[in-house]
Amino acid sequence: MFNIAIVGSGVIGLSTATVIQDYLKSTAKVTIYSENVSPNTTSDVAAGLWTPYLFFDTSEDKILEWAALTHNQFLKLWKNGSASEAGVSLQFVKSVSEAPYSPFAKHIKFGEQPMMPIDIEEMSKLLKQSFQSGVTYVTVACEPIKYLPYLLEQFLKHGGTLKREKVYHLEHLSGYDLIVNCCGLGASDLNGDTQMRPVRGQVVRVKAPWQFTSVLVGNVYIIPNLSYTILGGTSQIGDCDISIRDSDTTKILHGCNTLVPSIKNAEIIQHNVGIRPGRIKVRLEKDIINVNGKQTPIIHNYGHGGCGITLSYGCAISTAILVKEALNIPHMSKL
Numbered sequence: 001m002f003n004i005a006i007v008g009s010g011v012i013g014l015s016t017a018t019v020i021q022d023y024l025k026s027t028a029k030v031t032i033y034s035e036n037v038s039p040n041t042t043s044d045v046a047a048g049l050w051t052p053y054l055f056f057d058t059s060e061d062k063i064l065e066w067a068a069l070t071h072n073q074f075l076k077l078w079k080n081g082s083a084s085e086a087g088v089s090l091q092f093v094k095s096v097s098e099a100p101y102s103p104f105a106k107h108i109k110f111g112e113q114p115m116m117p118i119d120i121e122e123m124s125k126l127l128k129q130s131f132q133s134g135v136t137y138v139t140v141a142c143e144p145i146k147y148l149p150y151l152l153e154q155f156l157k158h159g160g161t162l163k164r165e166k167v168y169h170l171e172h173l174s175g176y177d178l179i180v181n182c183c184g185l186g187a188s189d190l191n192g193d194t195q196m197r198p199v200r201g202q203v204v205r206v207k208a209p210w211q212f213t214s215v216l217v218g219n220v221y222i223i224p225n226l227s228y229t230i231l232g233g234t235s236q237i238g239d240c241d242i243s244i245r246d247s248d249t250t251k252i253l254h255g256c257n258t259l260v261p262s263i264k265n266a267e268i269i270q271h272n273v274g275i276r277p278g279r280i281k282v283r284l285e286k287d288i289i290n291v292n293g294k295q296t297p298i299i300h301n302y303g304h305g306g307c308g309i310t311l312s313y314g315c316a317i318s319t320a321i322l323v324k325e326a327l328n329i330p331h332m333s334k335l
């Protein structure tokens, strides 16, 4: 029996934990150590829309690989009857950008179509910005405040243990054959990663049950989830202030009300701030650390920036493969 410790219970830690359980079955005992758990992680603040965004210099090939695997997994949950429990929906998206059109991830989205120039001009006039391109497509969204408890339930059902503790030093996690580091932004402190780039995001959660379309126009977005509609947003690089700023709230509400006037009538439920765990590149690799004189493999899986939900399942699969290699378990089957 392999003893595996995972640090972190955001979307990355929980996805990784459940995929490792699935890959190693009864040969692994998995324990998660987590300072914060849902609903108090950054993952809970996310709007949960499948969309590759703010991933800095991570290679596009890797992003496409991980994002495609996650897209398939969300779709599988939507099809197999788990949509309500896991918080998954399939939705229409209108996305308008200041950048020229790029076909990036077009093959994963369903039915991507260019928007009419007249519609893009209208958005430019409304928000007093110069937008250059716009597309419509259908994709999946996965509401974190439902998805995280769903993953945790799966993890516990399969014999996992959750310890609500802060880990001060990875080298103190003794008694494990392997450690997986999914601590998100915590990597700056926990393992002294100087390549982290925190990105502040503020959102407003409202009740707008008539809203079935995600609208993404520059920095302004409206993303319906099953429980709430998320209005955003901000992407302030290097800013770790978790207090709600009235100036951001005003800007978000003004932008969203301008794009979809009925949002004015939506009841405000909550204001949230999350600090995205940006990094120069997503870190997904094996290393070795010394734990009480024992050379212990550690797999890092953190730094997913603005698209941790979008990459979660794909990165969990890549991590599970590295776990099997590190423990010398043959790749061919799931065991």
Ligand SMILES: Cc1cc2nc3c(=O)[nH]c(=O)nc-3n(C[C@H](O)[C@H](O)[C@H](O)COP(=O)(O)OP(=O)(O)OC[C@H]3O[C@@H](n4cnc5c(N)ncnc54)[C@H](O)[C@@H]3O)c2cc1C
Pocket (backbone or CB within 6 Å): 007, 008, 009, 010, 011, 012, 013, 033, 034, 035, 036, 037, 041, 042, 043, 044, 045, 046, 047, 048, 049, 050, 051, 165, 166, 167, 168, 182, 183, 184, 185, 186, 187, 190, 200, 201, 202, 203, 232, 233, 273, 274, 275, 276, 277, 302, 303, 304, 305, 306, 307, 308, 309, 310, 311
């Ligand atoms: C406003 C906003 C909107 C977003 N919208 C989207 C979206 O629509 N789609 C999308 O794909 N992504 C979105 N994101 C990005 C997404 O939220 C993140 O990429 C994702 O949550 C990162 O997940 P994570 O598990 O790495 O980090 P986290 O959720 O921060 O989890 C890290 C975990 O590690 C634990 N931890 C850290 N340090 C320690 C330690 N020393 N000891 C023990 N535990 C520790 C924490 O307590 C926590 O449990 C959004 C983010 C924000 C802020």
